[in-house]
Amino acid sequence: MSANNLVSINNLTVEFKTELGSVTALKDVSFDLPRNCITAVVGESGSGKSVTSNSIMRLLPDSAQTSGEIILYPQKSEPISITSLAEKDPRLRSLRGGLVSMVFQEPMTALSPVHRIGDQVAEAVLCHREVSKEAAWSEAASMLEQVGLTDVQQKMRMYPFEFSGGMRQRVIIAMALICHPQLLICDEPTTALDVTIQAEILVLIKSLQQKLQNSVLFITHDLGVVAQVADRVVVMYDGQVLEVGDVKQILKNPQHPYTCHLLASMPGAERRTTKESKQKNWAAGAALGGGTALATAEDGRQVREFVR
Amino acid sequence: MTQLLSVKNLCKSFGDQLIVNSVSFDVNESSTLGIVGESGSGKTTLVRSILRAIDPDSGSVRYNGEAGWQNLHELSAKELLPLRREVQMIFQDPFASLNPRMTVQTILEEPLVIHDLGDKAWRKQRVMEMLEKVQLDPSSAARFPHAFSGGQRQRIGIARALILEPRLVVCDESVSALDVSVQSQILDLLKALQSELGLTYLFVAHDLRVVREFCDEVLVMYSGNVVEQGPVEEVFNSPDHDYTRLLLSAIPSPDPDEKLDPLDRATLNLQLA
Known part of the structure; x- marks a missing residue:
């Protein structure tokens, strides 16, 4: 079983x-x-x-x-x-x-409107593993590349409102997958x-x-x-x-x-x-x-x- | 067939962004045009400027109503009022479009009150007739919107739009918030009402499967421009524009053997003429 x-x-x-x-x-x-x-x-x-x-x-x-x-x-x-x-x-x-992690229906409500994309994705790593902030940030960058974002370093400093619905959902997927x-x-x-x-x-x-x-x-x-x-x-x-x-x-x-x-x-x-x-x-x-x-x-x- | 609506070179921009760029089309009576x-x-900006919910920048919208052909944009608000009876709208969100503090009776009666039609007893009678038409229980009239499911609320929205006996009904994503099984019931209802009352629909949707099933003609819009228009089967079976091909390639087929293989935007010619 x-x-x-x-x-x-x-x-x-x-x-x-x-x-x-x-x-x-x-x-x-x-x-x-x-x-x-x-x-x-x-x-x-x-x-x-x-x-x-x-x-x-x-x-x-x-x-x-x-x-x-x-x-x-x-x-x-x-x-x-x-x-x-x-x-x-x-x-x-x-x-x-x-x-176990989750991807939600509404990509706007699942992201915090007042935090940068990079910080939101890196937060998941910091919560679950003992790593430095820099390490978490670079891990977030490589995960965001895997879900198909380009110009990742620049996008990580942006806020959710600057993203389209599809891009937001990619971010959510990256957040969900980053801790494997x-x-x-x-x-x-x-x-x-x-x-x-x-x-x-x-x-x-x-x-x-x-x-x-x-x-x-x-x-x-x-x-x-x-x-x-x-x-x-x-x-x-x-x-x-x-x-x-x-x-x-x-x-x-x-x-x-x-x-x-x-x-x-x-x-x-x-x-x-x-x-x-x-x-x-x-x-x-x-x-x-x-x-x-x-x-x-x-x-x-x-x-x-x-x-x- | 009689023409009901004729839109010519309609333009609307917000700030310096052009949202609707010189759109023209005609709609025949008792037919359904998908957008x-x-x-x-x-x-949405297109249908709202047709209804004059927002004022377009240029172009004309001519409507063949009870009073003959009229240009909607030359009419004053007062002259427009009788035409508001003939053109009604069904909204997308069945939760946001009904006032939670009004009973269904008051919600359905309101359009009749605004247009000063009938007395109280007659209006009550009309509400009962409409509830029956949209297959809701007569006892629903005394209840508030929160007591209904999404599909039932959409039926209330339809009853409110149809109580004034309109000729043109604009459905802005009216079934996209609903589950597939509820969606098919609402589409069946809209179809039945069309053949009973001879309604004309402008049907805005992003689900191409729904448009293919429900509409006679279709208008494909891409960044404010109409890139293709024609009878539904013609457009869907042999699309002329790459954008239509892109939309069609993105439809997930219910057959697991037909693998989803969306076209890549980069390889398409999405230039506007």
Whole structure:
């Protein structure tokens, strides 16, 4: 198990206490993140994609009640049970931004508007390693070059407002990768970007993963993006995992009606599916509820089966 | 087919930066014109100057309304008011475009009040009809925007735009903040309303897949200039301009075997004529 998987999520359930009673955001979610692999989690808003990734980073608010387990198997050290770490445990600090780091959706809000780009990227190094400021600065420079910025020394002295959205997202990626995390979480990293910039960032994330051989958890609702970056796909709906499998299995031969519905919702999908089948898939998708356990299909993928 | 809108040599600059450079196009009634381009290409400035939400520097916008052809830029604010009924807008952000302190009833009624239409009972009736048209529950009228999801809020925005029975509706990135499945429901709704009410859409978007599915004609904008225009299938299947090719090459295909291979800007001829 631990030889091939970097992270195992087992029976994760997350409930939020609110004034109007409790809301279950995740129901018994289990899946693994293999090493050296890009796993995409797809689903619409409210399906629990971001709650899952925030649980791995332990970024959920106090109102969340978690049961189940997330275990991280770092390459050269003991496994860490993320869910049972105490809030003050020093391992939690080394985890965030060290072993596991994150790229957020909105590149403007994820950067501090009042600090220079170079200082923001170097800060990550200074937080996690005992190095001099100069060493951190030069490491930041080489990382920024790796993510495709030019005139790095000059750009490092600039502020985020002087950067375009695509350049900002490259900076965020550099910040996330500078401590060589074993897991990189990308939470809708291209949703706020133009289609041309999105294509550049997707190609960058894919090529960096191949170079660094780390694991990537990629959250998105766009199946076109999934097809282009992911090796494996986890389909989520209403806090549950519906289908897990290889990207080609899931996109070319989806088993779950909801996955069919997502595919049929893609703009331009009518060219491939008729309106009627779209409606039928939607009806099937809308009748979700009362799911049973994940069953393993013949080709090895896992599909949630339903009882009506 | 009747022409509804005719834009000629429209220009707008902010400071010494030219944002919209001599844009001309015509729109037929009951058709949909898509306007695509990257951010900063001038799409929003273009539609806003057409609506006279901002005043353009030069050029003309002629609109074939109830009162016949009129040049929108020669009209005073008072003369423009009846035309405001005929031209409405659906915004991008379903959260920012609804007043959180007004109920849905008040939000939908407001355009009728501004144009002094009907009495209270009739307006209430109209609100109910509109809610039904956009497939929202009649009980929604008493609730506040925070009680609705993004897709439902966008339906409220559509109902507000359509309650005045406009002929031209400008959708500025109206579905880009929505999830794919909600997006396809809203597009289906907009299409159904178009065939029922004979609406004409100006559809601003950066997602080319949506434009291909939804629009009849398309206008490709690049740094304030229209670099290509024509029927959607023609432009998408055989693009003439390198910029259109760049945009098309950046679309991620849902087929994992079709690898994304965006064109490199440096190798393209992006010079403007």
